[in-house]
Amino acid sequence: MWKDKHVTFFITGGIAIYKVIDLIRSLQKKGAKVRVAMTKEAMRFVGKATFQTISGHPVQTDLFEQVTSSPVAHVELADWTELAIVAPATANIVGKMANGIADDFVSTTLLAVSTPVFVIPAMNNHMWQNPALQRNLNLLKQDDIQVMPPDDGPLAEGYSGKGRFPDTFAVLNFIETNLLEKNEQLQGLKHKRFLITAGGTRAYIDPVRYISNRSSGKMGYAFAQVARASGAEVTLISTTNQLPVPVGVHLISVETVTEMQQAVQQNFADADILIMAAAVSDYEPVQFVDHKIKKNSKTKQFTLELKETPDILKSLTAQKKKQIVVGFAAETDDLLQNAEAKLASKGADFIIANDVSRGDIGFNVSENAVTILQRQHANITIPKMSKQMIAKKVLEILAKRFS
Known part of the structure; x- marks a missing residue:
């Protein structure tokens, strides 16, 4: 979504301006190219x-200063x-935008x-809360802003009230959700019910130790965000509390395989689509x-006996009626061979191999590269890109099933 996208920040005079620095940095990490225009205030x-330093571009603040080679800089x-992105947007710039006033570089460029x-x-x-401001905001919305x-x-001012600049994640979520809602390829998912798992489960050895894996849950959360933005109802069953929950997503927190199995079982019957993006432990003590x-000072060894955990994916595919079931094959070798075996044995409609x-x-990173396997269809390879874009492309394929 953000890779090489040209994003311009129009910054106006408010104390929340310092928060925009973090917002710019976050977009740059996602691959966006950023330029900035500022008011004198x-x-x-x-x-x-x-802002010149963090954007890597000259920042223009006056209509008549020459900071680029273009003779008409605002155009x-x-x-x-x-x-x-107008941030922070003051009442002044809102009024100018709503009424077509162009009396400085920012308002003229906008x-x-x-x-x-x-x-x-x-x-x-x-x-x-001022009625004049609210009228101007309504005018902006009528203009599809x-x-x-x-x-x-x-x-x-030292007291609390409505007017505080949202945090970076909330702003990004608002923008990304709005852009995804306009994606016609995802329209087939509107009002569908998603059940998505995320994160690595824990298999406890004792009250303080457990067996787990390096899964961060980012892939599952990306699916949850894109599905919700497409107009779907989303329940997210997650083992992590380190990631912000996408707006409008219902979260169920779990830790162990047993807890995840129970949560999935309780919600599976009402789901249209299940995406098992969680990295579920294969073994537990x-x-x-x-x-x-305690340490054994005599033998200096400790033997841990393990048993297989329940196969959540396979148990659900045996119960499925109308649901589409998507599983993951996280492999370190023989990727496609192992994924094909999983597709054959698990009964899933799709296996996503990574x-x-x-x-x-x-x-535990923000990017992925996957191959989508499905019966009687050629494999679909998606090259390395953000997990959000991976989720978008996978869901576009799922949306075709409903169109």
Whole structure:
């Protein structure tokens, strides 16, 4: 979604400006190319040298200063822009945008932008509630400009209220969800019920030790976000509490294989699509010791006897009626051979094979590369890209089943 996307930040004068630095960095990590334009009021909070450094581009603040080779700088920047973010958006810039006023570089450039525009307001709660501001916001929405409501919380004035700039994840989630909602290839998933698992399960040895794996849950959370953005109802069964839950997703927290199995069983009958993205432990201790196991100073050895865990995926495919079931094959060798064997033995409709021996894809990173296997169809290979984009491409294939 963000790879090589041209994103321009239009920064206006508010105390929340410092939060925009983190937002820019986050988009750059996702592969976006960023440029910045600032109002003169914004420079009273943070100088343009800061944004020139992090963006790698000159920052223009005045209509008549010459910081690029283009003779018409505001049109050049508008033409370069594929997505515009106004942040923090003051009441002043909202009023200008709503009424077509172009009296500085930021407002003039925004008037020339013909690509999606997202406005992230931040201001005092009394200003936010002012009828004039609300009228202007409604005008922006009528013009198909996306406005993200501010958060409730502590304000610069020393008290709490609605007007606080949202955190970086929330802003990204708002923008990404809005863009995904416009994806016609995902329309077949609207109102479908998804059941998605994420993270690595824990098999406890004693109260403080367990067997697990390196799964971060990022792949499952990416599926949850994209599915929810497509208009689906999503239940996410997760072993991790380290990732923000996508807006509108129902979370069920679990730790062990048994807990995950119970949660999936309880929700499977109502699901249209099950995506088993969790890395479920294959083995667990035969016996759980209810106290911390101490070192044995005599033998200096400890033998742990293991048994197989329940096969959640196989047990569900035996019960399925109308559901589409998607499983994962996380392998370190013979990737396709092992995935084909899993497709044949598990009864799933799809198996997504991914190589977890590499450090740049798979477990505990933000990118992946997969091969999708399904019966009586050719394999589909998706090259290395963000897990969110992997999820989007997989769900586009699933959406065709419902179209």
